[in-house]
Amino acid sequence: MPHVTFRAPSSPVRLAVPRRAAHPASWALTALLGIILTVLLPPATAHATPFTGTTLTGTTLTNPRASLPDHRAALAAPPAHDRAARAAGSAARLGTPAAFGERAVADVDALGDGQEAAHRRLGTDGQEAAHRRLGTDGQAAAHRRLGTDGQEVAHRRLGTEGQEAAEGRVALVGVPGLEWSDLDQARTPNLWKLVAQGASASLSTRAVPPPDRGVTCPTSGWLTVSAGQRAGTAGRGCLPRPAPRSVGEGAIVPGWAELAAYQSRTGYDARVGTLGQLVVDAGGKVAAIGAGAALAAADKTGNVARYADNPESLPDLTPYHLIVLDAPELATAWAGRPLDEYGVPTSMPAATRQAAVAEADRRIGALLGRLPAGTTVLVAGISDVTPNAHLHVALATGPSPSGEPYRHGHLTATSTRQDALVTITDLTATAIAALGLEVPREVVGRAWQDNGPAPATPAETVKELADGDLASQVLREVRGPFFAVFVTVQLLFYLFAALALRRRRGSASPPVQDSASSSRLLATVQVVAVVSGAIAVSTFLAQLVPWWGLPAPMLALIVTILVIAGLISALAFAGPWRTHVLGPLTVVAGVTSVALLLDVMTGSTLQVNAVTGYEPVTGGRFYGFSNIAFAVYATGTILALAGVAQWLLGRGAPRLVAVLVCGVYGALAVFVDGWPSWGADFGGVPAFVVGLAVFLIMLSGRRVSLVKLLLVAVAGAVLIGGIAVSDWLRPATQRTHLGNFVQQIIDGQAWTVIGRKFGAMIGVTVGNWSLTLLSLVALAFLFLVLDRPSRWGASALGQAYAVAPTLRAGLLGALTCAFIGFLINDSGIAIPAMALTVAVPLALAASVRALQLAKPTPPGQSSAPTATTERPEP
Numbered sequence: 081m082p083h084v085t086f087r088a089p090s091s092p093v094r095l096a097v098p099r100r101a102a103h104p105a106s107w108a109l110t111a112l113l114g115i116i117l118t119v120l121l122p123p124a125t126a127h128a129t130p131f132t133g134t135t136l137t138g139t140t141l142t143n144p145r146a147s148l149p150d151h152r153a154a155l156a157a158p159p160a161h162d163r164a165a166r167a168a169g170s171a172a173r174l175g176t177p178a179a180f181g182e183r184a185v186a187d188v189d190a191l192g193d194g195q196e197a198a199h200r201r202l203g204t205d206g207q208e209a210a211h212r213r214l215g216t217d218g219q220a221a222a223h224r225r226l227g228t229d230g231q232e233v234a235h236r237r238l239g240t241e242g243q244e245a246a247e248g249r250v251a252l253v254g255v256p257g258l259e260w261s262d263l264d265q266a267r268t269p270n271l272w273k274l275v276a277q278g279a280s281a282s283l284s285t286r287a288v289p290p291p292d293r294g295v296t297c298p299t300s301g302w303l304t305v306s307a308g309q310r311a312g313t314a315g316r317g318c319l320p321r322p323a324p325r326s327v328g329e330g331a332i333v334p335g336w337a338e339l340a341a342y343q344s345r346t347g348y349d350a351r352v353g354t355l356g357q358l359v360v361d362a363g364g365k366v367a368a369i370g371a372g373a374a375l376a377a378a379d380k381t382g383n384v385a386r387y388a389d390n391p392e393s394l395p396d397l398t399p400y401h402l403i404v405l406d407a408p409e410l411a412t413a414w415a416g417r418p419l420d421e422y423g424v425p426t427s428m429p430a431a432t433r434q435a436a437v438a439e440a441d442r443r444i445g446a447l448l449g450r451l452p453a454g455t456t457v458l459v460a461g462i463s464d465v466t467p468n469a470h471l472h473v474a475l476a477t478g479p480s481p482s483g484e485p486y487r488h489g490h491l492t493a494t495s496t497r498q499d500a501l502v503t504i505t506d507l508t509a510t511a512i513a514a515l516g517l518e519v520p521r522e523v524v525g526r527a528w529q530d531n532g533p534a535p536a537t538p539a540e541t542v543k544e545l546a547d548g549d550l551a552s553q554v555l556r557e558v559r560g561p562f563f564a565v566f567v568t569v570q571l572l573f574y575l576f577a578a579l580a581l582r583r584r585r586g587s588a589s590p591p592v593q594d595s596a597s598s599s600r601l602l603a604t605v606q607v608v609a610v611v612s613g614a615i616a617v618s619t620f621l622a623q624l625v626p627w628w629g630l631p632a633p634m635l636a637l638i639v640t641i642l643v644i645a646g647l648i649s650a651l652a653f654a655g656p657w658r659t660h661v662l663g664p665l666t667v668v669a670g671v672t673s674v675a676l677l678l679d680v681m682t683g684s685t686l687q688v689n690a691v692t693g694y695e696p697v698t699g700g701r702f703y704g705f706s707n708i709a710f711a712v713y714a715t716g717t718i719l720a721l722a723g724v725a726q727w728l729l730g731r732g733a734p735r736l737v738a739v740l741v742c743g744v745y746g747a748l749a750v751f752v753d754g755w756p757s758w759g760a761d762f763g764g765v766p767a768f769v770v771g772l773a774v775f776l777i778m779l780s781g782r783r784v785s786l787v788k789l790l791l792v793a794v795a796g797a798v799l800i801g802g803i804a805v806s807d808w809l810r811p812a813t814q815r816t817h818l819g820n821f822v823q824q825i826i827d828g829q830a831w832t833v834i835g836r837k838f839g840a841m842i843g844v845t846v847g848n849w850s851l852t853l854l855s856l857v858a859l860a861f862l863f864l865v866l867d868r869p870s871r872w873g874a875s876a877l878g879q880a881y882a883v884a885p886t887l888r889a890g891l892l893g894a895l896t897c898a899f900i901g902f903l904i905n906d907s908g909i910a911i912p913a914m915a916l917t918v919a920v921p922l923a924l925a926a927s928v929r930a931l932q933l934a935k936p937t938p939p940g941q942s943s944a945p946t947a948t949t950e951r952p953e954p
Contacts, residue, residue, distance in 0.1 A: 248364075249455045250511045251403045251447065254305065254372055255440050256298040257410035257465025258473045260546040262437045265538070270445035271475070274459060275538040278477030279530055281491035281500045282548050283460055283507075285472055286699030288312025288346045293422045294469050294698065298411040301463030301504060302375035303339065307350035308508035308523030314342045317423025320415060321408075324374040329386050333374055336382025347839075349829065351522050353380030355508055359402045360385070362517055367394060369447070370406025372462075377404040391447040398452050401515060405447050407440040414465035424467055454479060456486075456514040458528075460507050468556065469697045471549040474502050474528070481513035481527045492531035494814060495524075496702035498688060499532045500545060503699060519813070521823060526813055547629065551689045552697045554628040558637055562691050565638070566615070567850045570917065573612060574861045577924055580605050581865060581876060599932070606928040610649045610664045611642075612921035616712040616914060617672040618644040620679065620686040620693060628689075637691060661884045661929045665922040666723025672716030672918065677749065680705055680758045692914070704760035704816075705753055707907035711914040714768050714901070715894045717749045718775050719922060722890025725779055729886070738886075739780050746772045754800055756807040756816040762800060763905040769796030771897025778889035793900075844908035851913040858916040866927050876927035883930050887923070894919050 260282070265272045287300040287310045296304075297318035303311035313319045324331035333339075336352075343350040357379040359366050367386040368377035374384050388394045397403055410428075413436040417425035428436075444459070451457065456479050461472025476486045490500040493509075505525030512519045513527040534541045580601045622640045630636035648671050649664075657663030679686040684703045687693035692708045694701045705713060721742040728738040750772065752758045754765040773792040777784050800818075807819035815823075845852065866877035881888045898915035905911055 248515050249401055249403075249452065250514045251397075251405065251451055251455050251457045252305070252376065252507070252511050253405045253407065253444055253447065253457065253459045254302065254376065254462040255407040255410065255444070255459065255473070256301060256372065256461065256463040257414060258407075258437070258440070258459075258461030259470050260473055260542055260549060262433070263473070263542050267434060267438045268441040270441050270448060271459070271473075272538050274457070274475045274477055275541055277488065278457070278475055279486040279489050279491045279528070280476075280534060280541055280545060281474040281502045281528070282471040282545050282696065283462075283474035283502055283504060284496075284696045284699040284702075285461065285463055285504045286310065286469070286697070287463075287504065288348065288350075290315075290317050290422065290424065293317075293424050293467070295424060295464040295467065296462075296469065296504075297424075298372060298408075298463040298465070299375065302372045302406070303343075303352050304350070304504050305355065305376040305460075305462060305508055306378065307343070307352045307354050308505050308512075308519075308525055309350035310346070310348045310505070311343055311350035311352055312346055313339065314345075317419065318415075318425065321371045321375065321411075323371055324368075324384065324387055326387065327383070331368070331374055331384050331387035333378050333382040333384075336378065340380070340382075347835070351380070353378055353382070354520065354522055355511065356380075356384065356402070358512060358517055358520065359515060362515075364401035364515065365399055366402045366404070367397070367400040368404045368406075369394065370408055372406035372408055372411070373404035374406075377402065391443065391450060395450065397450050402511065403447075403451075403455075405444070407443045409436040409440040409443070410465045411463070412436070420467060425465075427466055456480070456511075458507060458510060458514075460504065462504060462507070468553070471545075471552055471697055473545075474507070476510070476528050479514065480529065481510065482529070484530075486528075487530055489530055489534045490532045491528045493526040493528055495526040496696075497683065498685075498696070498702055500534075500548070501688075501696055501702065502528055503702075521812065521827070524820070548689075548696075551626075551628040552695055554633045555689050555691065555695060556697070558634045559691055561634060562637065563850065567854045570612070570854055571857055573608060573921075574857055574865075577605050577609070578861065578865045602928050602931060606664075606925050606932075607649065607653075609921040609925035609928065610652050610668060611645050613665070613918055613925065614645040614648040614652075614668045614671070615641060616692065616918050617668075617675055617716065618642075618648065620690050620709065620712075621675060623686045623688070623690050623693075660727075661880055661926050661933065662723040662726050662887060664929075665887075665926050666720055666727070668922060669716040669720035669723065669918070672712060673720050673749065676705075676709055676713040676716070677752050680752060704758065705764060707763070707901070707905045707911055708914050710753065710759075710761055710764040710768075710905075711898060711901060711911040712918055713749075713753070714764065714771060714897045715915040715918045717746065718771060718894045718897065719890045719919060721746060721775065722779075722884075722886040722893075725889075726884045726886040735779070735781065739776055742779060743776055746776070750799075754803045754818075756803065756818050760816045760818060762804065762818055762821065764901060765800040765803070766793060766796035767897050767900035767904060769793075769799060770900050771893045771895075773893075774896045775889045775893030778892065779886060838906075840906035841902075841908040844906070844910060845902075848909060852909050855909055855913045855916055858913075858920045862916075862920050862923065866924060876931050877923065879934055880923070880927045880930040883933065884926065887926055891919060891923055 262268070263271050263275065285296045285301055285304075287296040287304040289295055289300075289312065290297060295318075297313065299319055299321050300312045302321065303313070322334045324333055340352050343352060352375075356366050356377045360379050365386065366377045366379075366384060367388070368374045368384045369388050369391055374387055378384050386394070386400065391405065394403075410433065413428055413432050414425050417428060420426055448457070457475075457477045459473060459475040461474075463472075464470055474491060476491060478485060480486050491502050492499055493502045493506040495503055495506055503525055505523065506528055507525065509519045509523050509525035510528045512523065519525075519527070535544055583601065618641045621644045622637065625640050627633060627636040627640045648668055651671070652658065652664035652667040655663075657667065675686075680703075684705075687706055687709055688702075689695060692712075694706045696702065700706075724745075725738040725742050728741065729735065750765060750768050753761045753768055770789060770792050774784055774789070777788060804818040804822050807815055808822035810819060812823075862877075867875070894915060898912040898919075901911040901915075902908060
């Protein structure tokens with residue numbers, strides 16, 4: 081494939097982007113990446129950098145996929161008897177591109193009884209040392225090793241036809257719709273036995289949903305397994321699985337070309353047929369049992385070499401390396417239900433569901449009884465069979481990709497970093513890795529691996545994992561009503577506060593005026609404002625209480641959040657800091673910043689299934705900072721630093737000391753936000769850097785200019801770019817979405833990702849009118865009521881600025897961060913809405929305290945210059 085090559089000035093590294101993706105945006109992104117690489121990589125070592133999944137020819141980074149040889153032909157070829165032929169044959173078997181390195185020496189140790197040992201060594205500058213040994217009776221074991229400096233070790237084992245291979249055989253069992261609550265010792269004995277023996281987790285099956293329905297249809301689930309990337313089908317509702325057309329012992333999937341072509345329009349560009357094609361190209365044999373299994377096991381032309389309708393039709397499974405079984409009973413029963421207004425079948429009666437699950441278990445048992453010993457068994461509920469999305473079953477027994485057997489316990493994957501939680505794309509990666517094959521870049525999942533211990537008994541394990549799905553379902557039911565209540569209460573509170581401030585100003589004209597400090601109304605406003613500012617972080621801390629299991633989950637959630645917010649507010653008013661204008665603000669903002677910082681450093685557990693966090697069911701994010709959490713965290717951090725700076729300045733500390741202290745913690749907060757092992761927040765870092773810079777510049781007493789903002793923005797982009805590149809330099813199996821985005825830039829797919837994110841941002845902003853309304857009202861209250869004296873408000877914010885000047889810097893820094901976050905993240909209006917939910921109530925609390933500390937104004941005397949901006953009455 082032709083490439084467009086960019087080279088940064090004075091850099092030995094050239095980035096080659098496929099010509100088909102040479103969009104101007106891709107050019108710009110790749111040029112920026114080249115500059116970052118130039119800065120990060122010394123010229124003497126740039127060629128030794130571990131570019132996982134790429135080819136280094138001299139110092140040129142290219143995409144090798146177009147030059148991959150035919151593994152099947154290589155494995156079928158007879159052994160060569162001369163050194164040159166054996167070197168070429170060994171390279172072909174390993175799938176090594178011809179352009180990989182420039183010097184190759186093939187060295188043959190010995191031949192005997194059908195055994196071959198071939199060693200291929202390439203020198204320095206991007207060269208490879210590969211060892212391939214073919215064992216007795218034609219069994220192949222391939223070992224690929226790259227030397228130091230970020231190099232890779234891969235082991236590849238495949239048995240051959242007619243042989244029993246203890247390693248390198250995978251049985252992938254898909255049961256569309258299977259949930260943990262379906263399992264029962266009497267009704268599903270085979271699945272129950274797998275729970276007792278193997279590792280288990282909840283499975284997020286998010287694929288490309290049908291229009292207006294956030295579910296994964298069975299066909300979409302199987303196609304996602306095939307591609308290792310989210311896939312779907314065109315049209316409305318859930319389309320039936322195409323019935324395979326028999327061709328000899330195999331079959332072909334009707335309409336395969338149309339299914340493959342549609343994926344380019346989904347925004348994910350899934351490459352269906354990846355799983356089956358990879359195994360076939362490596363010389364393996366694939367068998368599919370059932371129509372859904374044919375979708376997962378087909379190669380890129382839609383063909384399956386061996387197809388059967390049921391396990392009994394394949395009495396001998398030893399020749400096959402990948403066996404895919406479709407247990408379709410739940411999906412079949414669901415497909416027979418009446419359709420709702422979106423073309424999706426309605427829910428099944430409980431008795432129908434239980435009968436279907438029992439029949440599926442019998443089908444699974446028929447397969448398990450025929451599998452050779454040492455087979456890796458992967459069971460997954462690969463789709464929904466309900467009108468609403470659920471978490472599903474994930475089970476693994478037998479040898480894992482590491483070679484060790486899966487033990488009884490929980491599964492995890494680096495794609496989720498959560499105990500007992502994996503994804504459907506991880507299923508594809510696990511099957512490939514268990515066969516000893518290298519997982520290609522187009523497969524976005526990561527292999528399942530053992531993690532924490534599971535409960536001792538299958539019953540306890542099933543109950544625990546079913547409870548996780550229950551939490552997701554309760555969250556889906558309460559999230560909409562919660563935000564409706566949340567937005568309504570916020571709007572009413574702003575109205576109440578505006579009336580209270582107007583009443584206070586209106587009472588200034590009588591000859592005898594009560595002091596603002598004696599106003600019970602203002603005191604009430606301050607307390608409610610502090611509680612309101614603590615609500616955002618309390619929505620995350622509420623996850624410490626299992627509210628979803630209580631009889632009235634919605635009420636339990638609201639009560640839990642209010643109690644936690646009340647405790648934080650009590651702390652804010654508990655000490656001597658309560659008398660300071662920024663005292664309560666600093667406590668609430670500080671708790672917000674520290675709580676979320678510690679959460680992402682310890683696994684982000686507070687954000688999973690939080691009402692303002694991320695849902696495992698939707699599969700948008702599983703670790704790090706979600707966009708809403710980022711908005712709350714960044715706002716709390718900047719406002720807390722404003723309070724700390726004011727305290728330092730008030731105690732006589734030099735301004736430079738205040739700037740340095742705030743800068744150190746601010747840098748830590750930004751680092752935690754962006755670092756792949758913690759926050760992994762790509763879009764948040766530039767916004768956070770600019771917002772923090774605005775605060776620090778104003779804190780130092782200097783003016784904020786457009787030039788300074790542009791320089792800071794570039795610094796933020798370079799910072800997150802450097803973090804992303806450092807993540808990309810890690811092995812592909814350990815990367816986060818930051819490093820994956822760098823690879824997408826190299827592959828020319830970045831513009832597709834950016835377009836999808838931009839579309840999501842527009843959709844959220846336009847579609848979520850309640851958060852848009854809340855944002856507009858909060859801004860109007862801040863600038864038209866608090867900060868602008870009129871007959872509807874007093875200059876309360878101006879008085880707070882006079883007593884605590886750092887509040888202005890903190891507030892403007894937080895608002896700047898929220899605005900930039902709105903522009904560059906896919907959550908759109910949700911980011912400023914949540915930031916304002918923290919900032920405006922806390923600013924109101926500080927303003928009220930400033931009014932309480934203000935001296936009574938004698939009649940006819942202006943209280944402050946900011947209060948004389950009204951035109952005098954004629």
